[in-house]
Amino acid sequence: MIISLMKILIKFPHEPQQLIALICFLVFIIPNNSVSQTTQEGILNIGFTQTIHSSILNEKRTIWIHIPEAYSDSEEAYPVVYLLDGNTHFKSVVGMIEALSSKNNSIIPKLIVVGILNTDRLRDLTPKHGNKENGPNTSGGGETFMAFMQKELIPFIDKTYPTKPYRLFIGHSLGGLTVINTMLKRPEIFNSYIALDPSLWWSDSATLQEAKMILNNKKLSNETLYVAIANTMTTNMTLKNVVQDTSKQTQHIRDILEFSTQVVPKSTSELEFKYQYYPNEGHSSLPLIATYDALRYIFLWYDLDKTYIPLIINPKINETTLIKTLTDHYEIVSSKLGYTVLPPESLVNQFGYGCLRRKLFDKAEVFFKLNVKNYPNKSNVFDSLGDFYSEVGEIDKAIIAFKKAINTGKGNRYSKDKLNALLAKADRP
Amino acid sequence: MIISLMKILIKFPHEPQQLIALICFLVFIIPNNSVSQTTQEGILNIGFTQTIHSSILNEKRTIWIHIPEAYSDSEEAYPVVYLLDGNTHFKSVVGMIEALSSKNNSIIPKLIVVGILNTDRLRDLTPKHGNKENGPNTSGGGETFMAFMQKELIPFIDKTYPTKPYRLFIGHSLGGLTVINTMLKRPEIFNSYIALDPSLWWSDSATLQEAKMILNNKKLSNETLYVAIANTMTTNMTLKNVVQDTSKQTQHIRDILEFSTQVVPKSTSELEFKYQYYPNEGHSSLPLIATYDALRYIFLWYDLDKTYIPLIINPKINETTLIKTLTDHYEIVSSKLGYTVLPPESLVNQFGYGCLRRKLFDKAEVFFKLNVKNYPNKSNVFDSLGDFYSEVGEIDKAIIAFKKAINTGKGNRYSKDKLNALLAKADRP
Numbered sequence: 001m002i003i004s005l006m007k008i009l010i011k012f013p014h015e016p017q018q019l020i021a022l023i024c025f026l027v028f029i030i031p032n033n034s035v036s037q038t039t040q041e042g043i044l045n046i047g048f049t050q051t052i053h054s055s056i057l058n059e060k061r062t063i064w065i066h067i068p069e070a071y072s073d074s075e076e077a078y079p080v081v082y083l084l085d086g087n088t089h090f091k092s093v094v095g096m097i098e099a100l101s102s103k104n105n106s107i108i109p110k111l112i113v114v115g116i117l118n119t120d121r122l123r124d125l126t127p128k129h130g131n132k133e134n135g136p137n138t139s140g141g142g143e144t145f146m147a148f149m150q151k152e153l154i155p156f157i158d159k160t161y162p163t164k165p166y167r168l169f170i171g172h173s174l175g176g177l178t179v180i181n182t183m184l185k186r187p188e189i190f191n192s193y194i195a196l197d198p199s200l201w202w203s204d205s206a207t208l209q210e211a212k213m214i215l216n217n218k219k220l221s222n223e224t225l226y227v228a229i230a231n232t233m234t235t236n237m238t239l240k241n242v243v244q245d246t247s248k249q250t251q252h253i254r255d256i257l258e259f260s261t262q263v264v265p266k267s268t269s270e271l272e273f274k275y276q277y278y279p280n281e282g283h284s285s286l287p288l289i290a291t292y293d294a295l296r297y298i299f300l301w302y303d304l305d306k307t308y309i310p311l312i313i314n315p316k317i318n319e320t321t322l323i324k325t326l327t328d329h330y331e332i333v334s335s336k337l338g339y340t341v342l343p344p345e346s347l348v349n350q351f352g353y354g355c356l357r358r359k360l361f362d363k364a365e366v367f368f369k370l371n372v373k374n375y376p377n378k379s380n381v382f383d384s385l386g387d388f389y390s391e392v393g394e395i396d397k398a399i400i401a402f403k404k405a406i407n408t409g410k411g412n413r414y415s416k417d418k419l420n421a422l423l424a425k426a427d428r429p
Numbered sequence: 430m431i432i433s434l435m436k437i438l439i440k441f442p443h444e445p446q447q448l449i450a451l452i453c454f455l456v457f458i459i460p461n462n463s464v465s466q467t468t469q470e471g472i473l474n475i476g477f478t479q480t481i482h483s484s485i486l487n488e489k490r491t492i493w494i495h496i497p498e499a500y501s502d503s504e505e506a507y508p509v510v511y512l513l514d515g516n517t518h519f520k521s522v523v524g525m526i527e528a529l530s531s532k533n534n535s536i537i538p539k540l541i542v543v544g545i546l547n548t549d550r551l552r553d554l555t556p557k558h559g560n561k562e563n564g565p566n567t568s569g570g571g572e573t574f575m576a577f578m579q580k581e582l583i584p585f586i587d588k589t590y591p592t593k594p595y596r597l598f599i600g601h602s603l604g605g606l607t608v609i610n611t612m613l614k615r616p617e618i619f620n621s622y623i624a625l626d627p628s629l630w631w632s633d634s635a636t637l638q639e640a641k642m643i644l645n646n647k648k649l650s651n652e653t654l655y656v657a658i659a660n661t662m663t664t665n666m667t668l669k670n671v672v673q674d675t676s677k678q679t680q681h682i683r684d685i686l687e688f689s690t691q692v693v694p695k696s697t698s699e700l701e702f703k704y705q706y707y708p709n710e711g712h713s714s715l716p717l718i719a720t721y722d723a724l725r726y727i728f729l730w731y732d733l734d735k736t737y738i739p740l741i742i743n744p745k746i747n748e749t750t751l752i753k754t755l756t757d758h759y760e761i762v763s764s765k766l767g768y769t770v771l772p773p774e775s776l777v778n779q780f781g782y783g784c785l786r787r788k789l790f791d792k793a794e795v796f797f798k799l800n801v802k803n804y805p806n807k808s809n810v811f812d813s814l815g816d817f818y819s820e821v822g823e824i825d826k827a828i829i830a831f832k833k834a835i836n837t838g839k840g841n842r843y844s845k846d847k848l849n850a851l852l853a854k855a856d857r858p
Contacts, residue, residue, distance in 0.1 A: 042477050042478050042479075043472060043474045043476075043477055043478075044474055044475050044476040044477060044478060044493055044495075044519070044520075045472045045473055045474045045475070046473050046474070046475055046520060047472075047473040048471050048472055048473060049471050049472075049473060050471075064473055066473075088531070088533070089528075090473070091473075091475060091520075091523065091524040091527055091528075092524035092525055092527065092528040093524070094520065094524065095520040095521035095522070095523065095524030095525065096521055096524065096525075096717060098520055098521065099518075099520075099521040099716070099717045100714070100717070102517070104517070104713040105713050105714050107714055235736065282735070284533040284534050285529070285533075285534050285536055287528070288525060288528045288529070288721070289721060292717070292718060292721075306711070307664070
């Protein structure tokens, strides 16, 4: 079955004579989320709230959760984003992640988002106590908070929702400090980190100082960190002259710059690292655009390169090379994510039909057979193989494939119709 | 009353000795949306669906609507975004708009978002019929669709929701074509336009050709247009050499480039215009980042310049200059939006308390009195004025102000307590 007939066309836009038609199809295919998936009695929802009791913190904690919509009948599982200051950033981050992992874009994987709401923010998001400037306060509970995340929240999420063991940690300001501190002290929890204008100055720059030690003692080659720096300088300052400044006023940005341009690059940590300065963003306006850039950086290796499509219709490229290029890509994705990611059923299915339509039968066959190999419990892969055999006139094989489709997974009513049509034709004299 | 005591501190970050304390306060103030505002029985919602019957189109249409949360007890009204392909872009656009107009950021005004879902997309989003490439199809219903928007949808929205007469129109691909066509043919409907990789090639580039005429006949100095261009070129092409190309393959980008670099700049339309090319974005990935940039461009004049805060605490700047600078800014905002926007009550209130705290009494007084003048029906402005008079020892005036607060609008229980305290003190021997 062609899950999305029109979408196949999008995948082959390099034949000039067809391009206008393709663009035309493309533009009216794009909005393809059905209303029913996202509405609930008229309410447009992006997630739900949940309250869990923490023994470690001895209090109830509210979390906001977004679960992606699944593709077809598959039981999918997803990497998880843990988002500090959940209520402030949840909507924009979920909207962004959905846009980057929609049916139109597969720039990043679909992700579960867990937004953590605050009770005592200063207590939870400060690794060390800091009292000089603020008088008595509750700061310094960061390690206890991270114990809650590691021993209570994450196990709860993994037990309750369809998660994969890849985790991303996002925090802003003191949340950014917490993100960096967690990467240094508990690198086993998360795979990647987004630290948005992190408050490294906290408690006499304690975390910055620790970073200098830890990043030369631990190997962090499996961790990826993106640091975003807001423009918190006064009008006449620049990135160049601010580092010469010694005022407390600029300590915030100077500490982040020292971390990003000195401490990390000169360390032996092998951390995958990028930092970006945003001259037009202040401390509060930074998170949205920087999270977008960070997600694109962290998952740079995720999307199949757009040069793959031209390969398919290139007569000089044979089936073996095509399949190898595809599986090589998903082996890289698997190695980055830390679990096996097969070439997506829907994508390979589209490639198969795209080839079939162009009468590239040998290439079509290898795509359909790749799906049969990778997804032997899915009815649709056999239905598609049946379509292929019908098209090339191998009726006996088509009948076997459609029968298999009917008896696999949830079955397939289209396969029944096709099978009956073939059998009727076969019965003719 | 100090609506948000802590937030005042954020507004005066330029005294070095206080900066660390300020950053500290700032970072734990930021997440300040309460859960109760955004949850509904555990569901996190960003809007609701509505169905209206169109006589013009003779069908039911589904729209998705987002209404901003109001500040305090004020009855506010908002400009409206009309978003084509509503279901595809609604979540990311709403998330983005909320982030840019939150309590932490006032980069753009709070906006109502109306997402329009498709029934027959090709019919509605094509101004002219185009049949050469696609065989028989329903295209060419664009003018009827715009009549539906102008005569049915927009009046319905204006009648039903708290709207201001400023409208923004966003569309992608054929939606972008519709946006530009609407600006040319019906400039009276909208104030600003975001055209995302618009399909100007449609129907032999008919809209591009019309633009050449119309943009030299109509004055569009009240309209603002942002055009975003995706990278739809093959690997070896550049913006420079693609314009020399003559293949159909590049007609899409060539038409947008001609419109953006030739037709608009050389016209006499006086259109406020910006275009941006996105080398790293394809046709499908463009909308999110380009809408973000477009909103920042369109509302560039909206936010109070960050240099205003230093003026307040600058001893060389007197009260008259302060108030004039502030009111001048909001006169520009009013003129751009087309309706009166007073300096926001909450902002001016914060300025007043900020000055009071620094014992800049003359400046505090003019801020509090500005709010009394602008918001004579709000209880809180009199309560704040009462706080000011109490602080400077003008007890009689304070008593009058608190009495006024109690008898204005919904009243104010804090004013009652303060009044009683003052009266008790006044009774003492």
